Amino acid sequence: MNKILFFAHLKDEVGEENIRIDVAGRTVAEVKELLAAEYNLQKLDSAMTAINEEFASNENVIEAGDEVAFIPPVSGG
Amino acid sequence: MNKILFFAHLKDEVGEENIRIDVAGRTVAEVKELLAAEYNLQKLDSAMTAINEEFASNENVIEAGDEVAFIPPVSGG
């Protein structure tokens, strides 16, 4: 099982701060595609991804138990 | 009459924070020469001069009542 976190506009669009689904064995790109379709997310492509709080690329494969966060362009400061 | 102010090492060498002498009609350069001789000041040449709290050049002529300050290289900050 994996915990998926959404922030900023993604959180608003999904309607949840996080969800739990099993995406072990899939790449980040595959999970983005799946979630974009499921929640009708237009801008997931422009989001960065973090696996266990470290930036990951679209090719990274998610393992069981990984926490995956989608990170829209940041605007702190 | 003029008030002449000394700071930092010049004050230590002169032994006074200020003196009163009449140097009206003289240039800054002339006053520097006069004071360097009087107080045996080695480094008066490298000091800036202010007349009435504004920087002045060696050619400036001092008027009656002017306050003249000798300003060694500054080291604030």
Next chain:
Amino acid sequence: MNFEIAKEPINIQAVIDKVVQRNAGAITTFIGTVRELTKGKKTLYLIYEAYESMAVKKLEQIGDEIKERWPGAEVAITHRVGRLDITDVAVVIAVSTPHRADAYEANRHAIERIKEIVPIWKKEHWEDGEEWIGDQLEKVAYPTGKPEEKDLYE
């Protein structure tokens, strides 16, 4: 605790105190405040949100980058989250170094990096609407799904 996400107003002096050191001649701070007008549009207030645990890690990474590039530097950063009104303080960055040029440059590095890699977002609220603000550095979307190596790890 030199790197923090705060839910309450930031005590600027407390952030500065973390970087005081006997061999620093200079401390610079950057204080990001909520500005009323941006491109002629009037902001009422902001909401800042963070991926808090990762944000702290990324602030620590920025501190490490600075200490490596500017030897002798000490760094502390606190970023606030929640609702902020005009003139409220969103972020305080304090950097101390032996000499002053480094303190300015290292501090500037910190704020630029915060805007690249620290997962914090702001939602602007205007009289006629609200929006999550992104892409402040006007970069294009990351084609590989993450910042380039050089962006992330310098």
Next chain:
Amino acid sequence: MNFEIAKEPINIQAVIDKVVQRNAGAITTFIGTVRELTKGKKTLYLIYEAYESMAVKKLEQIGDEIKERWPGAEVAITHRVGRLDITDVAVVIAVSTPHRADAYEANRHAIERIKEIVPIWKKEHWEDGEEWIGDQLEKVAYPTGKPEEKDLYE
């Protein structure tokens, strides 16, 4: 009273408060502190002395230069005089501007100008002696008896 010579410890927050403005997104501060080691020599304490009335005028001049060059900037500077121990704060410069790049540059301008035109001097006290420090910018003596026009009036 944005430009001051202080005989007591400087309240940093109070200097910052003077430059808070609704259209500033950035406030930078420079805090000059007394460093223990300079070129391997151990400082015990410093004495700062100022030509106070002129120093305030020259700090005001620096503020005017900044407001002319960086429109929208607000500036406050307090410099302390008297005896300062290691890590004590000698000067606080606060600058606010709408955008952050200006806040760094304008602040840097202020400290460089202080070291050129503001009549303040420090006497370093070491274990084996004391000396008035001058010529920090390593400039030659002013051949005309004053800084060049460009130095003074930019």
